[in-house]
Amino acid sequence: MKPPLFLFRHVTKRFGDRVLLNIDQFAVSEGVCALISGENGAGKTTLLKIVSGLIKPDSAKVHVKEVEMSWAKARARIQRNVVYLHQDPYMLDTSVERNVAYGLRLHKEPRASIYEKVADALRWARLDHLAHRNARSLSGGEKQRVALTRARIVNPSVLALDEPTTNMDQQSRISTYQLIDELRNEGMAILVASHDQTGFTPIADHHTQLVGGKLIEVETAVRRSRGTKITRFPG
Amino acid sequence: MESLTDASFRALSLLVSGDAELWAIISISFGVSLQAILYTTPVALLTAYALAHFEFPGRRTLVSLFHTLLAVPAVVVGLTLYLILSRSGPFGDLKLLFTQTAMVLGQMVLSFPILVAMGHSALQSADQRVWETAHTLGATPLRAMFTVMHEVRYGLFAAVIAAFGRIIAEVGCSMMVGGNILNYTRNITTAIALETSKGQFAQGIALGIVLLVLALVLNYSLSTLRHRLAMQA
Numbered sequence: 001m002k003p004p005l006f007l008f009r010h011v012t013k014r015f016g017d018r019v020l021l022n023i024d025q026f027a028v029s030e031g032v033c034a035l036i037s038g039e040n041g042a043g044k045t046t047l048l049k050i051v052s053g054l055i056k057p058d059s060a061k062v063h064v065k066e067v068e069m070s071w072a073k074a075r076a077r078i079q080r081n082v083v084y085l086h087q088d089p090y091m092l093d094t095s096v097e098r099n100v101a102y103g104l105r106l107h108k109e110p111r112a113s114i115y116e117k118v119a120d121a122l123r124w125a126r127l128d129h130l131a132h133r134n135a136r137s138l139s140g141g142e143k144q145r146v147a148l149t150r151a152r153i154v155n156p157s158v159l160a161l162d163e164p165t166t167n168m169d170q171q172s173r174i175s176t177y178q179l180i181d182e183l184r185n186e187g188m189a190i191l192v193a194s195h196d197q198t199g200f201t202p203i204a205d206h207h208t209q210l211v212g213g214k215l216i217e218v219e220t221a222v223r224r225s226r227g228t229k230i231t232r233f234p235g
Numbered sequence: 236m237e238s239l240t241d242a243s244f245r246a247l248s249l250l251v252s253g254d255a256e257l258w259a260i261i262s263i264s265f266g267v268s269l270q271a272i273l274y275t276t277p278v279a280l281l282t283a284y285a286l287a288h289f290e291f292p293g294r295r296t297l298v299s300l301f302h303t304l305l306a307v308p309a310v311v312v313g314l315t316l317y318l319i320l321s322r323s324g325p326f327g328d329l330k331l332l333f334t335q336t337a338m339v340l341g342q343m344v345l346s347f348p349i350l351v352a353m354g355h356s357a358l359q360s361a362d363q364r365v366w367e368t369a370h371t372l373g374a375t376p377l378r379a380m381f382t383v384m385h386e387v388r389y390g391l392f393a394a395v396i397a398a399f400g401r402i403i404a405e406v407g408c409s410m411m412v413g414g415n416i417l418n419y420t421r422n423i424t425t426a427i428a429l430e431t432s433k434g435q436f437a438q439g440i441a442l443g444i445v446l447l448v449l450a451l452v453l454n455y456s457l458s459t460l461r462h463r464l465a466m467q468a
Contacts, residue, residue, distance in 0.1 A: 054367050084371040090364035093386055105294040154372055 004029045005157055005189060006051070006078065007063035013046055014058055020046055021057070022213040028082075028158050033180070033190040035200045037218070038210035040204060044193035045087075048160040051191060052084035083156040087163040089147030091135035096127060096146055099135045103154035118214065124148040127180060141172025148179050158189040165196045173199060245437035246444060256417070257438060261445055264422035267335055268403040271342035276395055279347050283354030284380055286368070298355060304348035312344050313411030320412065333414035338422070341408035346398040353397060357390025358383065389460045396460070400453045404446060 004027040013021040028034070028051065038044050045116040053075045062074035069077070092099050097118055104114045122128040125145045130138065133147040135146055144164055151159055161180070165173045173196075181203050183191050193198055197207070207218040249257050286298055318324050319334040331337045365386045368380035383392060406424035413420035415429060423442045430439040 049367075052371055054370060079370065079373065082371070084367065086364050086367070088364075090362060090368045092365075092368075092382070102369075106369075106373045117309060150372065 002030060003066045004063075004157075005065065005081065007066075008051065009063070011047075011050060011060040012058045013043070013050065013055070019213050021050070021210075023047070023215050025050070026215060028189050028191065030157065030189055031184060031187045032205045032208040033184045033192065033200075033203050034208065035197065035204035036191065036193045036208055036210055037195065037197050038193075038214070042210040043213060044210055045162050048066075048084060048162050048193050051078070051158075052136040052160045053078035054084055081157040082160060083151040083154065083158070084160045085144075085147050085151055085162060087166055088140070089143050091138070091143055091146065093136060094131050094134065096123070096135045096138070097131040097192045099146055100150045100153055103150060107154065107189075116173065121153045123151045124152075130182060139172070141175065143166045144168065144172070144176055145179065148183070150178070152183060152188075155186065158191065159183060160191045162193050163195065164192065165194065165199055177203060239436070240334070242436035242440055247443045249437060250444065254362030254441075257441055259418050260421050260423060260426045260442065263335070263418075263420070264403060264424075267338045267409075267422060268342055268399060271339045271346055271402055272395060272399050273399070274339070275343045275350060280354050280391065281382065283351045283358055285383070286351070286355050287358035287361070288380075288383075298352075299352045301348045301355070305352055307345075307348070308407065309341075309345060309405040310407030310411065312341055316341050316344070316412045333416060333420060334410060335413070335420055337412040338409050338420060341412050342402040342405070342421035345405060345408060346402050349398040349401055350394050352446035353394030354391055357387045357394060360390065361387045381432045389463045393457055393460045396453050396457050400450065403449065 006028040008026045008028075009024065011021055011023040011026065012019065015150055026047075036044050036047065039063065046055060050057050056071060056075075060071060062071060062078075064068060064074055064077045091103060097115075100121055101114050101118045104117060109117070119128070119131075122131055125144055125148065127142070127149060130142065130146075135143065148159075148164075151196070159180075164180070165176050168176065177199055180192070184203065190203075192204065194200055199209070208215045209218050210216075286294060316337065317332065320329070320337055321324050321327055322332075331340070334434050361383050365383050366397075369382040370376075373381060403426060406428055409415075409420070409422055410425045410428065413422070415421050415424065415425040421429070423446055427439045427442050427446075430436065430442075
């Protein structure tokens with residue numbers, strides 16, 4: 001069994017006097033989809049942002065591929081490997097195509113290669129017909145797909161999704177489940193914080209619940225062999 | 236003393252005929268103010284970003300200070316610079332008094348708080364998700380800063396336009412540290428003051444027309460940007 005990509009131990013985060021997170025252990029493993037559920041304000045977003053390196057925990061021990069390192073060092077590794085997607089993804093005030101190309105331009109890829117990859121990625125997400133539209137004019141479901149494509153194109157090891165199907169109609173939800181399942185089958189580790197437990201049950205390998213700042217194992221989904229495509233998603 | 240109608244006709248004829256002296260004054264005005272804006276904007280916007288993005292002791296005091304400096308009179312800046320640059324002042328040896336460089340310095344001091352205060356407001360209104368999105372997609376802190384600035388660009392342009400409008404129309408500082416020397420430090424506002432004191436209104440009116448047209452263009456640009464900002468919100 002492969003070691004986890006990232007292992008977070010003894011993670012604590014306080015806001016004022018309130019201890020929001022007090023987690024013993026949380027592992028992020030390649031090709032595994034972990035569902036985190038919990039009440040509003042339970043700390044799901046904070047946990048995902050810590051795992052994505054966007055928020056510094058008050059204390060944590062981070063193991064990157066079994067090597068323990070300081071938060072500062074681990075944070076740089078995390079930033080290179082984890083992409084966090086907001087519940088309501090932020091669309092840069094430009095076209096869908098340029099939004100998707102943003103991450104590649106940061107990595108200084110040649111212009112010709114960028115637009116080739118962007119065109120492929122947009123076809124993958126069935127967004128090619130929207131390439132030249134301003135991304136802000138899209139519907140919630142389309143924005144979520146643009147955000148997923150924008151994340152996938154930088155080829156992260158881990159994708160942290162915060163309530164990815166909230167406020168979506170049934171068709172958009174199904175499209176999002178399919179894209180996430182494909183990404184997981186490509187070997188990406190997927191972390192999903194969601195209320196939508198029914199929709200993610202067929203995809204999730206692990207389901208934990210955040211209660212009183214602690215993670216509680218809810219169930220372990222039937223482990224499917226890698227590459228098994230799920231064709232039916234609950235609406 | 237000529238009548239207002241005669242003076243106005245002569246003013247238009249000076250503008251249309253391309254009067255060398257008049258256009259030299261206009262060119263000095265724009266040259267000095269554009270240089271001041273060009274040099275001040277990067278530093279001011281970096282300061283505004285630091286004030287909007289980082290938590291540090293004294294941050295709120297600094298923001299209040301910049302808002303207070305918005306109201307500083309141009310003559311006070313002129314007087315302070317005059318004392319610093321005059322022969323007996325600490326920088327008298329640089330011999331900058333009554334030069335365009337001194338005028339640029341004065342206008343930089345005047346524009347800095349406007350750019351910082353308005354830039355800070357624009358950057359503070361930026362969605363926190365912009366920085367997080369840029370960071371998570373692999374942006375360095377510097378690149379993330381440029382992304383945030385790009386997303387609030389209309390607010391930042393508005394700050395630059397407002398600051399430019401303020402410094403090109405100021406008279407006190409330019410008069411004190413520039414000295415109103417023809418073809419060297421005489422700009423639109425100091426020329427208007429001089430010509431009016433001499434009772435020669437034609438050139439003053441012509442220069443006044445230039446300032447009014449400029450004010451119209453700047454205000455139109457500002458309202459267009461505000462409209463775009465409202466659409467963006």
